[in-house]
Amino acid sequence: MFHHINKITTSAVIKKMNKEDIISLLPYQEPFLFVDGIDTISESGITGYYNFKKDELFYRGHFKNNPVTPGVILTECMAQIGLVCLGIYLLKDEIRESQNPQIALTSHQMDFYLPVLPNEKVTIVSKKEVFRFNKLRCHVKMFNNKNELVCKGVISGMFKA
Amino acid sequence: MTKDDLISRLKTIVAPYVQDEEAFKSLTEDTDFVKDLKINSANLVDIILDIEDEFDIRLENEDMEQMLDVKSAMTIVTAKLKE
Numbered sequence: 667m668f669h670h671i672n673k674i675t676t677s678a679v680i681k682k683m684n685k686e687d688i689i690s691l692l693p694y695q696e697p698f699l700f701v702d703g704i705d706t707i708s709e710s711g712i713t714g715y716y717n718f719k720k721d722e723l724f725y726r727g728h729f730k731n732n733p734v735t736p737g738v739i740l741t742e743c744m745a746q747i748g749l750v751c752l753g754i755y756l757l758k759d760e761i762r763e764s765q766n767p768q769i770a771l772t773s774h775q776m777d778f779y780l781p782v783l784p785n786e787k788v789t790i791v792s793k794k795e796v797f798r799f800n801k802l803r804c805h806v807k808m809f810n811n812k813n814e815l816v817c818k819g820v821i822s823g824m825f826k827a
Numbered sequence: 828m829t830k831d832d833l834i835s836r837l838k839t840i841v842a843p844y845v846q847d848e849e850a851f852k853s854l855t856e857d858t859d860f861v862k863d864l865k866i867n868s869a870n871l872v873d874i875i876l877d878i879e880d881e882f883d884i885r886l887e888n889e890d891m892e893q894m895l896d897v898k899s900a901m902t903i904v905t906a907k908l909k910e
Contacts, residue, residue, distance in 0.1 A: 770869075772867065772868075772869030772870075773869065796876065798872065798875075798876065799872045799875060799888065799891050800872070801869055801872040801873075822869060823869075824868055824869050824872075
């Protein structure tokens with residue numbers, strides 16, 4: 667999670683914010699990047715996906731001889747796609763100016779319905795509820811390959827360009 | 828609306844976001860949201876949005892910047908209600 671303030675470093679001036687630009691601006695990397703791609707993005711929401719590889723670090727310990735994706739990791743994946751990617755998109759004009767935007771997760775509430783196993787691809791659908799005074803709050807849902815609801819909740823964060 | 832009514836409505840709005848319960852119990856006009864009540868910046872935004880709903884007003888960035896304590900919140904809300 668990003669309980670500590672993270673800094674996004676923009677290496678180049680962005681002329682137009684596309685899906686690849688957003689992912690390259692994320693302040694995460696392997697083994698803690700949980701975004702493979704973005705399907706759609708707009709001012710009102712985002713849809714993106716991640717494929718949980720069978721050799722993700724946490725499967726060794728969660729659980730012993732029974733790999734299941736931890737709920738905190740599902741939450742992280744939802745936050746990275748549903749909150750951070752969307753927030754970068756919403757702040758695109760300011761990010762172009764500033765070379766040093768910051769993000770902090772401020773709260774989340776999540777309900778879980780189904781387990782996610784190694785090699786499962788999940789799709790995250792996030793709808794913006796409010797983005798004012800640099801606070802973004804989203805309603806986020808995660809679906810598995812069969813389009814079944816895995817978890818849903820509300821995630822908030824503060825953004826500073 | 829009397830001053831006491833206004834304080835009491837603000838108190839109800841602020842209550843869910845307070846970290847320092849003791850400071851909240853002895854809340855006065857001089858109580859500072861961040862220094863005294865230890866409210867974080869994300870919850871300050873929630874308070875602003877809740878004040879907008881409660882009083883049916885619209886607050887801007889400059890209002891947010893000034894709304895540091897109970898007294899300034901009262902001043903801003905009162906001014907907005909007169910607009």
